[in-house]
Amino acid sequence: MNNLTDLSKITALAKRRGFIYPGSEIYGGLANTYDYGPMGVELLRNIRNLWWEEFVHGRDDIVGLEASLISHQEIWKASGHTSGFADALVDCRNCKLRMRADHLLEDYIEKKGKELDVTKKMEVISPDELKLAIESLKVEGWSEVKMDEFISAFYVPCPNCSENKGDKWTKVRKFNLLFPVNLGIVEGDQSLAYLRGETAQGMFINFMNVTASTRVKLPFGIAQLGKSFRNEITPGNSVFRTLEFEQGEIEYFFDPEVNNWEELFEGWKSSMWDFITKGLGIYAENLRWRIHSDEERSFYSKRTEDLEYKFPFGFKELWGLAYRTDYDLSQHEKGSGKELRMVDSQTGKKLLPHVIEPAVGVNRLFLMALSDAYCEEEGRVVLKLSPKIAPFTVAVFPLLANKEELVSKAGEIHKTLKRVFHATVDARGNIGKRYLSQDEIGTPYCVTVDFDTLTDNMVTVRDRDTKDQERVLISNLIPFIQGKMESWGK
Numbered sequence: 035m036n037n038l039t040d041l042s043k044i045t046a047l048a049k050r051r052g053f054i055y056p057g058s059e060i061y062g063g064l065a066n067t068y069d070y071g072p073m074g075v076e077l078l079r080n081i082r083n084l085w086w087e088e089f090v091h092g093r094d095d096i097v098g099l100e101a102s103l104i105s106h107q108e109i110w111k112a113s114g115h116t117s118g119f120a121d122a123l124v125d126c127r128n129c130k131l132r133m134r135a136d137h138l139l140e141d142y143i144e145k146k147g148k149e150l151d152v153t154k155k156m157e158v159i160s161p162d163e164l165k166l167a168i169e170s171l172k173v174e175g176w177s178e179v180k181m182d183e184f185i186s187a188f189y190v191p192c193p194n195c196s197e198n199k200g201d202k203w204t205k206v207r208k209f210n211l212l213f214p215v216n217l218g219i220v221e222g223d224q225s226l227a228y229l230r231g232e233t234a235q236g237m238f239i240n241f242m243n244v245t246a247s248t249r250v251k252l253p254f255g256i257a258q259l260g261k262s263f264r265n266e267i268t269p270g271n272s273v274f275r276t277l278e279f280e281q282g283e284i285e286y287f288f289d290p291e292v293n294n295w296e297e298l299f300e301g302w303k304s305s306m307w308d309f310i311t312k313g314l315g316i317y318a319e320n321l322r323w324r325i326h327s328d329e330e331r332s333f334y335s336k337r338t339e340d341l342e343y344k345f346p347f348g349f350k351e352l353w354g355l356a357y358r359t360d361y362d363l364s365q366h367e368k369g370s371g372k373e374l375r376m377v378d379s380q381t382g383k384k385l386l387p388h389v390i391e392p393a394v395g396v397n398r399l400f401l402m403a404l405s406d407a408y409c410e411e412e413g414r415v416v417l418k419l420s421p422k423i424a425p426f427t428v429a430v431f432p433l434l435a436n437k438e439e440l441v442s443k444a445g446e447i448h449k450t451l452k453r454v455f456h457a458t459v460d461a462r463g464n465i466g467k468r469y470l471s472q473d474e475i476g477t478p479y480c481v482t483v484d485f486d487t488l489t490d491n492m493v494t495v496r497d498r499d500t501k502d503q504e505r506v507l508i509s510n511l512i513p514f515i516q517g518k519m520e521s522w523g524k
C-alpha cells in the first residue's frame with residue numbers, strides 16, 4: 035500500500051510533467067483555481083469516461099443528463115441553498131487570514147489531541163459534544179456560537195501569525211457559497227441567476243421532462259457529469275477543493291413501498307467500492323466508509339455515508355452516498371407550483387419517488403489516482419496508474435533517433451497502435467532516459483524498435499511496474515497489450 039504523506043511531491047511532479055498548473059499563473063495566480071495540462075486532461079477524461087461507461091452505458095436503469103450551469107434563482111431558493119448553503123468563516127484581526135471556522139477548530143483539536151481538557155466547563159457546548167468533538171476531530175453541525183465559545187475557551191491561536199493567541203479573532207460568521215451571476219438581458223430582480231452549486235438540482239428540475247420523454251421505469255437513475263461552483267475558502271490541498279469543480283452525481287429514484295431502501299443503499303455502496311478498487315485500481319487499504327453522525331446529516335436524510343480516501347493530508351471525503359427521501363422533489367413541487375409526481379407504469383400508482391444520491395468529486399478521483407500511484411523506488415519516480423486511466427497506454431521508441439529505418443518502423447507501429455490505444459512516440463535521449471520519463475507520467479507499456487525488428491518483426495515490450503522485458507511479434511502486439519491491461523493489478 036502507498037503511504038505517501040507529502041503532497042508537495044505530487045504537486046511538483048504534476049506541474050513539471052503537465053498534469054496540473056496553478057490557475058492564471060502568469061498574472062500572479064488566482065487562489066483555488068487550477069488548469070489541467072496535456073497529461074492531466076487525459077487522466078481526467080479517462081476517469082470521467084470510465085465513470086460514464088460504468089454508471090450510464092453499463093446499466094439499463096440509468097440515463098444521462100447535461101443541465102445548464104447558469105440557473106434560475108428560484109431553483110436555489112427551493113433547494114435551500116440561498117439560505118442554508120454557507121460556510122462559517124472567521125478572520126484574524128491581526129494578519130487578516132480568513133479561515134473556515136470548522137477547519138480552524140478541527141486542525142487545532144488534531145494538533146493538541148490528548149492535551150485538551152474534555153471536562154472544561156462550557157456555556158453552550160455540552161460536555162458530551164465537547165468529548166465527541168475531541169475524540170472524532172470533527173465539529174460538523176456546530177453553530178457559530180459554539181465555535182466562538184470553543185475559540186475563546188481554548189485560546190485557539192492563529193495558524194498564520196504569532197500575534198493572535200486566540201484573542202484576535204472576529205466572531206464566526208456565515209457566508210453564502212453560491213456564485214451569483216447578473217444576466218444582461220433581463221431587468222431588475224430577475225437578472226440575478228446562480229452558477230449551479232451542485233449538479234443534483236438539474237436532475238430534480240428535469241424529472242418530469244425525463245420521465246415524459248423516455249421509457250424509464252422505477253427504480254431508475256439520472257446521471258450527470260459536469261462543473262459546479264462554490265465560493266469557498268479552501269485549505270489549499272491542490273485540486274481537492276476548488277472554486278470550480280466537476281461532479282459525477284446520480285439521483286436514483288424508487289418507490290419506497292416497492293424497494294427496500296437499505297438494500298438499494300448497500301447495493302450502491304458495493305458499486306462505488308468496486309469502481310474505485312477494480313475500475314480505478316486503488317489500494318483498498320487506503321479507503322474507508324464513514325457514517326455521518328445525527329448532527330452533521332441533513333434533517334431530511336435517513337442515512338449518509340462517505341467513502342473516504344487516505345490522501346497525503348489525511349482521510350477525506352471522496353464520494354458521498356445519501357438517502358434523501360422525497361425531500362428534493364417535494365421542495366421543487368412547492369417552489370415551482372408544478373406537480374412532479376410520476377405514474378409508475380408497473381403499478382399504475384402516482385407518486386413522488388424517493389431518492390438515493392451517490393455524489394463524487396471527479397477532481398478528487400484525479401488527485402486520489404495520482405496519490406495512490408505515486409511511487410519512488412530504485413532511483414526512479416513512477417506513477418503506477420491503472421492502464422485504463424494512464425494518459426498514454428503505450429509509448430513507442432526507435433532504438434536510435436538518427437536511424438531512418440528504425441524511426442519509420444516505429445512510426446508505422448505507432449500508427450497501428452493509435453487506432454486502439456492512446457499511444458505516443460518518444461525518440462529523445464537514450465532508452466534509459468525515455469523509460470524514466472514515461473514512468474513519471476505513468477505509461478504502463480513501452481515498445482522498442484531495434485535492428486532485429488527489421489528482420490524478425492519482433493519488438494521489446496517493457497512493463498512499467500516490473501521493468502520486465504519481453505519480445506513480442508508486431509502482429510501480436512495489440513492482443514498482447516490488451517491481455518496485460520486485463521490482468522493488471524497493484
Ligand SMILES: [Zn+2]
Nearest residue numbers: 126129192195
Ligand atoms: Zn493571524
